[in-house]
Amino acid sequence: QEQLVESGGGLVQAGGSLRLSCAASGRTFSRYAMGWFRQAPGKEREFVAAISWSGGSTTYADSVKGRFTISRDNAKNTQYLQMNSLKPEDTAVYYCAAKWNFIATTAGEYNYWGQGTQVTVSS
Numbered sequence: 001q002e003q004l005v006e007s008g009g010g011l012v013q014a015g016g017s018l019r020l021s022c023a024a025s026g027r028t029f030s031r032y033a034m035g036w037f038r039q040a041p042g043k044e045r046e047f048v049a050a051i052s053w054s055g056g057s058t059t060y061a062d063s064v065k066g067r068f069t070i071s072r073d074n075a076k077n078t079q080y081l082q083m084n085s086l087k088p089e090d091t092a093v094y095y096c097a098a099k100w101n102f103i104a105t106t107a108g109e110y111n112y113w114g115q116g117t118q119v120t121v122s123s
Contacts, residue, residue, distance in 0.1 A: 004023070006117040007022075008020040009118045012122070014088055018083045019080060019081070020094055022036075022096030023077065028077065030053060032053055033100075038090075045107050051070045051103065086121045095114055095115075097110035098111065099112075
């Protein structure tokens with residue numbers, strides 16, 4: 001059974017950094033585009049970043065561009081989200097997602113989801 005498991009969330013002060021990981025199992029996700037989404041309390045789930053199956057193409061939400069970096073290691077079936085210069089407004093549950101083939105920024109296009117990891121940024 002396919003499974004995505006996030007880790008690396010936690011509490012950090014504003015200006016700090018965290019690195020999220022998403023380990024995939026149950027199938028090889030090397031031909032899947034991967035993404036990160038987040039959902040803050042009372043808000044809709046929003047796109048954060050995505051990476052193509054090869055890792056050659058990435059895209060980011062404007063709110064995180066220049067601060068977050070998405071990457072993947074297909075040999076380890078794992079993707080990462082390096083988050084720097086964190087702000088209180090980055091506080092949310094962060095979800096890892098996967099979809100076949102092409103990169104996408106819409107949550108509805110993703111077929112596989114992790115359970116989420118909490119990121120809290122204090123001011």
